[in-house]
Amino acid sequence: MVFLLLISYTSKAQFYLGIEAGGNKNYLITNNSAQSFTTYNSASGISIGIPVLYQFNEWFALQASPSYTQKNYQINRTGFFQGIYQKNTNGYIQLPIMGNFSFGGEQLRGYANLGLYGAYWLSGNVKGTEPNILNPNDTAYSSSNPSSALNENYGYSYNEKYTFSNIKDNRLELGWVAGMGISYEVNSSYRFFIEGKYTGSFTDQQKKYQTNQVPRYNDTFGISIGCLFSLDNLFGSFY
C-alpha cells in the first residue's frame, strides 16, 4: 500500500541523469580493545557518482547513483608507539537504490533519500610506518633509553597496493543509505543539488574465516554536490 502511495503516477514523470562529486568521512566500526596503544580513526575520502533519477510525481522519485566511493580509515598507535600508523584507502564501486522524497517550492526543494546499496571492494592501498625489528637504531642505547619505538627501531614507511586475501576479505558489501539535501531547479532542464548522505554496511568487511571473529563495518558520512539534467526536456520525451 505504501509503495502504491509512493509511486502514484502523475503526468509529471521525468527522467534525470546527472553527475555528483563530494567528500566523505568513513569510520570502521569494530572492537580492538585487545590491542594496546592502538586506535582506529576515521579518514577522509572522495566519492564520484552518476545519479539517475526517475521522477514519478512532484514529491517522489526512484534514484540510483552508481559511484566510486572511498571508505578509508586509519590505525594509529599512541604513547611510546606514536608515529606508527597505517592509512587504509579502500575504493568501492557502489550502487545505491533509493526512494527520493521531496518537498518545498517550485525551484528550491528539500528532499530525503532512503534505500539500500550493494558495493564491491574494488581496490585498496595501505600507507603507513611500522617499526622495523630488523633495522635497529644501533645508537639508541648509547646514551639513554629510546624515547619511542621508532627511536629504538627505525621505521619502515610504505605506500603500496593492498593485496586482497581470498580467505579473509569480503569484497561484497551490502548496506543501507539515507540522505538529505536541497535542490535548485535553474530551469526545467537543469537542477543543482547539495546533499549529505550516510551509508552503513550490514555485512562484515571480512569473510567468516575464524571462530569468535570480531566484525568490521563501514559507516560513511558524505557530502556532495551535483547536477541533474532532465533528459525529457533536453532530448524530448521518451514517452
Added chain:
Amino acid sequence: MIRIPSFKNKFLLLIAFSLVIAFSFSSCRKDLTASNNAQNYPGDSYPDLFQAFWSGMNSNYVFWGIDSTDWDKMYTTYKPLFDNLKVFNNANETLAEQYFSEMTKGLVDSHYNLTFELTGNSFSPSENRLLNINPNYFTDSTFPGAVLDSLIPKKYIDAATLVQGVDTITLDGSATAFKAVSGTINNSILYLYFNNFAISQASTNTQPVFNYFFSMIHNLPNYIKGVVIDLRGNGGGEIADLDYLVGQMITSQLNIGYTRAKNGIGRLDYTPWAPAVVKPWVGGSVKITVPIVALADHLSASMAELTTMAIKTLPNGKFIGTRTYGANGPLAPSVYYNGGQFTIGTGAFGSTGYLFTYTSSTMFKYINGEIYEGKGVPPDIYARETTAAYQSGSDLVVDAAINYIKSH
C-alpha cells in the same frame, strides 16, 4: 482511488519509514563483543584459561598465514574438555597441560614454548617434532661443544693467536655461560666462535676474544684468505649483534629478507613486509672481500640463523654445515607489535600467571622468498661432524670450510 498524502502526512510517513528501516538495518549487524586481551581474562577456572589462551593465540600468533594447524578445530575439540575441568587439582592440571600441549604440537613457530607456572613444566612443539623425527636430535649436540673444547683450540687454531674465555651472562633471566674463541687457522683463516648472541654482555674473559677478532677484521692482514664464523650450537640472542658482527664486515647496507607483524586482532591481519637489513656498524666497518664462511648446524637457532642467512647473502659469503633449527622469527615484547608472547591467568595467579606463551613477534622471509620457520635454512655446502672423525681428531665442518677457502 489512490489519494496523494498531504505534505505533513508525507513527512511523517517518511520519518516513520526511515526509523523502521534504520532499526531494521542496524539489527543486521553482528554484536561487536569485545575481543579481550588474553591477559585480561580472570583465569580463575580452566574454561576461562582456555578462552584466554585460545584468544591470545588467535590474535597474537604471527604464523597463521603459513601454519597448517586448524585453530578453529582446536576450539571445538578442546573447549568441552576444558569445560569438564571443574576445579584446580593435580589430576586436572595434568590434563590441562596435556590439552594445551596437544593443541599446539603442530605449530610451525620453532621459538614457541609453553611454560606452566604452577608446575614449572614446559612444552616446545619444535622439540617435540624434531625428537619424533630423530630421537637423537639433541644428543648429537655434544659435537659443537666437544669439538670446540678438545679440537678447535688445540688442533686447529694457531697457538700463538688463540684467544678464548668464558663469562657468565644473563639470558632470558637465567645465568648462562658465554664462551668465545678466536684465532687464526693455518695462519690464513680468521676464526670466531661464540655460543650466544650476547656480545654486549662480553666481559673480562670474552671481551678480549671479540677485541682480537674485530681488530683483525679492521686491519685484515694479507695472509688472511678467509673468515670463518662458527655458529654451531648457537641458540641466538640479541638482534643488535647482527649489525655489530656482520655490519663490521660490510660498508653498504645489505638486504637479507623481510619481516612482517600482526596489525589487527584477526588471524590474518598483517603489516606489509618490511625489509630486513644489516647496516654497516656505526662504530666503523670495512669491506671484507675474502670469503666469509658461516658454520651452522641443526642446533643453530634464531639470531644464529639470521646471521647465517646474512653471511649467505654476501657475494663472498657461504654457509657450510647442516640444515639449521628453523626458529628465525624475531621476538619483542608483545606490546611492540600487538602480537607474540603473552601470559594468561595473572588475575588469579599473580604476575607470573598460569601460563606463559613464548612465541615470535614477527615472521621472517629470506631474500629468496623462502620462509624457513619450522624448516631450517639449508646449507650451501653440506658438512657434518661424525663420531669417527671426532675420535680421529678431525672436525669435518671446519675441514670443509678450510677446503672451500683454499679453493677461492
